[in-house]
Each structure stands twice: as structure tokens, then as C-alpha cells.
Amino acid sequence: MREADRREGVWKFLTYTFILVMIVLTIVPLYWIVIASTLPEEAFLTAGTAPQLFPGGEFWANFSALQDRLNIGFLMFDELLGTDFGFLGAIANSVFIAVVYTLLSLVICSMAGFAFAKYEFRFKEPIFYTILATLVLPIQLLVIPLFLLMSQLGMTNTYWAIILPWAANPLGIFLMRQNMKSLPDALLESARMDGATEFQLYYRIALPTMKSSLAALSIILFLFQWNLFLFPLVILEGDKYTIPVAINQLVGAQRVYYDQIMVAATLSIIPIFLLFLFLQKQFVSGILAGSVKE
């Protein structure tokens, strides 16, 4: 019996050690970004210098150097005020684009999902399966035709060029249709009897009952847009840069501005970090929603 207890104890110890080592490996890079952003570059790039464990006092110096290096605007405010916003402009652009994209895509996908779940119309099945088929395509890779299309439409270097191409998100419509199917037909029918219009059925009944799936989907959509890099790199010019493209600009072939990059990385991680801490449940259900199969 004592032998079994001892082995159980060793097992528990190994399990905890494994988990804790992995947590340390996960947290150290994140912690190091924040620390490095407060240090002068020499402090973390000189050979043999012991890493500092606590923040230094150079954050504002690094921040103002970063602000001077980048000239990024936001909407029409830079012209209105006659000044650019440096890296803060990139944060504003990224947040603005991701929020508009998420809202637009939620409306489009939920409306289409409602139609596929609750109405009968011609070619419903073939159309739906065509959309499903595009789920397997890496849609971020369609940059070449999109670039040509946008330049033909005169939409290069606009926010719309980044927002519109993925607003009709195949995964979004699929998730919405699956969830809307569980909406009882009797409920819709009785609302119809009471004189509700079809749009009211969608707006007043379907949407409010879909709150949790809408939340999960909005996390998926927001992160998708937040991490887009290839297409913004191709289509945007300096004044409208989003966070990924702006940081990429600091990585030059001759010189990499690590101190400034670490400030930029710290600032860019904070919004999503907070969102993650407060909306953890939605993050998890968003990740899982993306992994469901029919």
C-alpha cells in the first residue's frame, strides 16, 4: 500500500512539474517583451549581460522614439489635426478595422445563416454546399486577384479593401446556420400570427437567442482580422498601416529597432490580453466553435 502511495506521489509531482515548466516557457517571452520595452537596447543585446528581471525607466524614451519613426494616421483625423499619430495610429486603425469588420460580418453571416436555417428556397442545398466547399480554401491566399480587383476599383489604401473581402465569411455562415437551426419553428410561426414581419423575426427573435454563438463568432472574426498581415502589407500604404504591418516596418535589413519594437509589441498585446482575460469563456467557445465539424 505504501509503495502505491509513493508512486502516486511521484506521479503527482511529475504532472505538476510538467505543467509549471510549460507555464514558465509560455509566460517568459510575454514577460520579456514588457521588460525589454522599458530598457535601453544595450541592456538586453550586449553579450554577457544578465537579463533584468524588473522593468527599467526607459519606456517613455523608447515610446517617443517609436512615435517619431512611424507616420500613421487614423480615418480623417490626421488631416483634420494636421499631425500623424505614430504607432498609436496603427493601434487605432487595427481596432477600428477589426471592430467594423466584426460587426459587418456578424450582420451578414447571421442574416444569411437565418435564411439557410429557416426558409425554403430554390437551390438551397447546392448553394449551401458550395459555400461549405470554400471552407477548405485558405481564403487569405487570394491576395493576387484581390489586389488587382481593388486597384481596378480604386480601393487600394482604403479601410474597405481590408474589411470587405472577408465579410462574407464561410465559417461564419456555417456556424450561424447550425445554431439557428435549433430555433423552434413554432416560435417563429406564432410570432408571424401576431403580425411580426420577417425581418422582425430575425431581429427580435433569432438574434437575441443567438447571443452566445454571436459572441463566440465575433471572437473568431475579430482575431482573424487582427492577425491579417499579408493582404494589408500589399494593399495599405504607410499612413493607414495596421499593427502587424507597422511593426514589420521596424524590422529593416540594415537595422532592427528592438527597443521600439518591444514598446510596439507591448502596446499591441495589451488590448487583446485584456479582452482575453475578461472574455475567456467566449474565447474558449470561439476556439471550439472553429473546430466543430458537422
Place this chain on the structure above:
Amino acid sequence: MATHDSNRETSPTVTDTLRYWRQSLSKALPSTSSGRVAYVFLAPFFVLFGLFLAFPIVFTLYLSFFKFNGVTQETVFWLDLGFHVIELNEMQLAFVGFENYTRLLSDAMFHQAMFNTVFILLLQVPLMVGIALLLAVALDASFVRFKGLFRTMLALPVSANLVAYSTVFLLLMQETGLVNFVLTTLGFQPIPWLSSDFWSRMTIVGAVTWRWTGYNMIILLAGLQNVPQQLYEAAEIDGANRIEKFRYVTIPQLRPVLLFVFVTSTIGTFKLFAEPIIINGGGAPLESTITIVQYIYMTAFIDFNLGYASALTYVLIAVVSVLSIVQIRLGGENDA
């Protein structure tokens, strides 16, 4: 129906023809008003889907048979939207048939990009899925406390921006960076993480693994919750130890989820772009970490060889689609 048929027997007049068309049209369109509403709900989706997804998919294929020589100033078509006039200019395209595809076969850089991608993939995906699985099983153990807190901390990298975290790895892996400091302190030789071909690929493997392990762990953890507890109890009665329970209960029960994780990670690695471009920009030799998507980007938007880049894109789309179909097939078999 009867009146409709008799109309057709006599010689049709204009009004008859019109009525016939109207009848076939109303049969083609949905009869109830609610059916027509469906089209209103679907309209915005289809406009955007058609313009920005269906059209580009077809257009990429079309472009892959041409050599692109630029866009001329000659307007072939314009749209007057009232507030804005859109001019569509003529594109100079020279048909080259399958030349772009045959060129692919002897393109050393394409082979290098393919090799790098597959090399990274073969190391990174098993490593990450392995760690994610062990973590999920560890966190699922009944005696482990603070499960929620541990899960949150392990999943934190999900919140890091793809480009931002790549630059952090660029810093950590510098010749004089934190990782080499730890190595030399422990008495090892510093590793040329960014300047050697092999180690710069390892840097990408490490970075991608760091970013996505927690994400996959969440999916696997959810899969573990669905494994019936009775199976473990039955295995215990049969005298199975921990390893045997893991081998004969957990793994087979998790198979569909594991498969999903494997295939999505494989596809994700095929789409690798931000990490290699940052690591390359930060000084690693181009050939050692160039990935397919990075090569497509350079061909299309630095060399402006849009036709050839389209052919490359189609090869990649084909590979990724086949992988997805394999996933759905295998997953489907298992569910049944």
C-alpha cells in the same frame, strides 16, 4: 396547369407567351412570400461572396495561364455610381498556357520553399500536438488544482499578435539574446539561432509551437471531457495502468479531435508567412526559412510576376484543399 397546356396547343399570342414566361418564372422563384424574404437576407452575403471570394478563386486560375505585363491607362469599362465613377482599365495579359506550371517543376527557389515548409511542418506539428496532448491530459487529471488559472496562462499566447510575437522571438534568439545567455550560463555553447540554415528553421519551429500549443490544448481538453468515464473505470477493473489507459482509452477516443488538430496545424504551417518574413528581415539567410506563401508574396508583389505567383497559389490551394478533404473523410469515418 390545364389552361397552361391548352394555351400551348393553339398558336401562341404575345400575351400567351408573356403569361407562359411569368408562370415559369413564378415557379422558378419561391412561391411563398417568406421564400422571397430569404433572398433579401442572403443578398448582402452573395454580393460580397461572389465579388471577393468566388470571383478571385476563378480569376487566380485564369491568371495562372497568363503572363502579366501590367495595367494600361486605357479604360475598357466604367461604372457610374453617382457619387463615384469607377474606371476599369485594360490588363495586358499574354497567354502562356501551362508554361507557369512547367516552370514550377524546375524552379530551385520553389523547391527550396517547399522543402523548408515541409521540414518545419514535420518537426513542428508532432512536437506541438504532443505537448498540447500531454498538457491537456495533465490538466484533466482529477488531482490537479487551479485548472482554470493554469489553462488561462497556457492559452495566453493566443492573444499575441502574429507579427508582434515573431519579433519577440527575433529578440530572444539573437546571438546575444536571452536564450543564448541562459545556454552559456548553463555551460553550453551559444547557438546561431538566426544565422545558420538549420537553427533558423528551428527558431520558427519554436515560435510557432509557442504561439499555438495552448490553442490546441483547449481543443484537446474539450475532447477529453467527452470521453466516457466508464471506459476508464472498465480499464481499471481490467488492471490497466496509467500508460495503458492513455494508450488504449484516451488516444482512440480522442482520435477525431487529434486528427482535427493535426490537419488544421498542418494547413496552418503551410500558410506560414509572418514568422519567416520577420525572421528573414531580421537577418536570417533567405533560402533557409523562405516558405511557400513568402515566395508567392515575393513573386507577386516584388517581382510583379502575377501569372507565375497565381500558379504557385493554385498549387498551394490544391495541397491545402486535399488535406482538408482527407481530414473530413477520416473524421467522418470515425464518427460513424
